[in-house]
Amino acid sequence: MGGDARSGPVRSPARIRRWRRMLADEREEARVYRELASRSTGEERDILLALADAESRHAAHWERLLGAEVGQPRRGRPKMRLLASLARRFGWLFVLALMQQAESQRYASVSDAPASMAADERIHSEVVRALAARGRSRLSGTLRAAVFGANDGLVSNVSLVLGVIGGGASSQTVLLTGLSGLLAGALSMAAGEYVSVSSQRELLAAVAPEEAVETALPQLDVDANELALVYRARGMSAEEAERRARAVLQEQPVGPALGVPGTADSDVVGTAIGAATASFAFFAGGALVPVLPFIFGVQGLTAVVVACVLTGAALMLTGGTVGVLSGASPLRRALRQLAIGVAAATVTFLLGLGLETVLH
Structure with missing residues (x-):
């Protein structure tokens, strides 16, 4: 348990450095919430400002422990500085999803923090979770279509490209096949999303x-x-x-x-046009990645390696984004997405190789 500067724990240099780091992090966290509040209105703004005030109270605890040794104001950890920068530049849903993880892990094993502060941070995590859920519900229809569209475009087209490469196709054939798969898949995804969302909205209207x-x-x-x-x-x-x-x-x-x-709200489902547009655009964007080296004239094994590297990076980015927005581990989701893409591409490449062997 922490106390004041006179009756608190032993004031070793290492402990003082740790207290200064905690103080800097609390100040940085309060700054993040105030940045987010400046981009919000109404009740959400009030909640974020209340969280900022709570973090300022926590900062005061470390100031009391440090006393005259509080030193010059320091910057928080790189992660907290990154969150503050993201809060200034991007939508608050993305930042809140990251803040949710930061809050839940705070003071879990810090002996100098009162139990009340650790309890506060757990409650803050739930408040942030609820705020992030509001944002996710407003974006869920279009966001779902965008994420699934990008992922499907990446996996399906890299599989298609590697399948025809395994079958011994020329670079021109690979390019034509990839672009055809891009257009056909994007149109199919857009049509499917339009029908799916329209049907879901009609179902909700029917039961209201x-x-x-x-x-x-x-x-x-x-x-x-x-x-x-x-x-x-x-x-x-x-x-x-x-x-x-x-x-x-x-x-x-x-x-x-x-x-x-x-009862489900039709606003959560999103609009049919919005979902179809997002699905088309993101599927096309994802499907374009494995074709890029062939568009720029790269051939042979070099083209295959470049296509695989670009697609792998894009799959990890997509998976990491889903992880961040869902409050899960971004790295775990990124690796899972990569593993799915690798498995699908490997299977189609081997099938193409087998067919090429049988036919020739």
């Missing part, structure tokens, strides 16, 4: 209560038990359905009369 029923409800000749059946059919427990039915019939509504908390 009609406004006419909402307005007519007070005049219906039903008792609480009958109305409760509506709520139970929509997924409520029997007890909750009975409570809500009685409240509605007594003209004490707790929200839309026939609405059920937790």
Whole structure:
């Protein structure tokens, strides 16, 4: 447990350096939250400013421990400085996903930090998780289409390119095949996303209560038990359905009369045009990567190596981005994405090689 400068733990040089580092990190973290708040409005801005104030209180703890040895203001760790820079330049969802990991790991094994500060950081992690979830829900439809589009473009086209290379195709044939796969796949993905999102939005609209029923409800000749059946059919427990039915019939509504908390929101699904456009653009972008060396006239083994390296890097970038946005380990997701791409490309290359051997 930390104390003040006179009654606290032994003030060794190593400990003082650690306290100064903790102080710098807390100040940097408060700066990140204030940067994010400057890019936000309403309730989200208030929450971020409250988090910044909490980090400033934590900084005050290290200032008290250091006392006269607080020294000149220092910069935080490179990771925290990077987050502050990202907060100034990019959307706050990306930064919050990274902050979520930083908060959850803070003070887990720091003996000089009070238990209350470690508990604070765990709560902060949940607050940041909830804020990031808001952003993800607003982007989920288009973001899903973009990520899947890029990944599918990379994996499918590198597999296609390596498959025809294994079959002994010339560089011109490889280029033509790759560009054809790019266009066909991008159009197919866009059409599939448009149909999928349109169908999902139509399904949500079909299950939503009609406004006419909402307005007519007070005049219906039903008792609480009958109305409760509506709520139970929509997924409520029997007890909750009975409570809500009685409240509605007594003209004490707790929200839309026939609405059920937790019902999917069509805003989360996104728009069909937005999903189709994102899917087309990102699939085409991903599918272009393995074809790039052939477009620029590189041939033979060099072209294959360049295509594989570029595709591998792009797959890791895509996987890492998904990891960051989902709050998971970016490296683990990046390696998983790379392994999937390598496996698919290896299988198609071996199939092409086998067919070339059989046919010739």
